[in-house]
């Protein structure tokens with residue numbers, strides 16, 4: 001007999017109350033869900049994404065008074081990131097969820113195209129870490145995003161998967177390098193999560209919400225826990241590594257067992 005999926009419950013840490021958190025990728029999906037959890041924990045938010053209307057809508061959707069600043073910026077532009085960090089004011093934590101998995105089979109991915117798969121997730125994370133490392137106080141943290149395909153690969157996405165694996169390596173190296181400054185560096189390794197990219201992949205992004213929800217539920221029903229993860233579940237792992245002052249160099253998997261099945 002198969003038991004119905006257990007609904008999500010939020011573990012809200014109080015450790016982040018009053019902390020300033022910059023979310024690079026905060027207008028959608030896991031980043032926006034993290035912003036919502038952090039707002040509920042009493043953190044002050046600084047949101048970054050490229051698309052201005054979507055960013056404005058995300059900020060307006062969060063509880064009143066929780067979004068201190070929001071900025072349009074591309075994480076691959078280090079000069080712009082420096083400007084954002086300096087204008088946002090003192091920050092305690094930085095979460096990077098900016099990224100999109102541009103998939104291509106090996107035969108179609110020449111070096112230039114494969115390089116493109118690293119641009120946002122890896123080099124964006126690298127640039128953000130470089131800018132953050134000099135500015136965060138002792139006790140601050142940097143959190144990057146990878147994915148379970150690093151340990152359970154699928155075909156046709158080698159460069160994208162390699163870029164996520166590179167982020168995990170970067171996190172471990174920076175955790176060692178920045179430990180002396182008492183800045184922690186971690187990553188969350190998410191399984192497939194129900195966010196806009198999944199809905200686009202399932203071709204239900206424009207469908208009626210009920211129809212889209214049903215299609216997502218059907219597509220995820222074969223997974224170990226009977227469904228895809230929620231953005232909140234992935235985001236809560238990021239909030240956990242941010243809040244726990246003894247976690248560094250860790251890659252926290254939140255995948256509902258997807259990497260095992």
Ligand SMILES: NC(=O)c1ccc[n+]([C@@H]2O[C@H](COP(=O)([O-])OP(=O)(O)OC[C@H]3O[C@@H](n4cnc5c(N)ncnc54)[C@H](OP(=O)(O)O)[C@@H]3O)[C@@H](O)[C@H]2O)c1
Pocket residue numbers: 024025026027028029030031048049050051052054073074075076097098099100101120121124145146147148189190191192193194195196197198
């Ligand atoms: N969803 C999943 O199943 C899953 C699983 C494992 C790992 N991940 C990884 O988790 C991260 C977040 O995924 P998601 O599903 O939450 O995606 P999403 O809903 O598309 O959100 C991505 C966010 O990043 C921003 N962004 C993208 N490129 C950017 C850039 N160059 N500079 C600044 N901001 C940028 C987007 O806004 P703009 O487009 O306006 O810039 C948006 O706010 C990605 O790295 C993804 O690969 C996702």
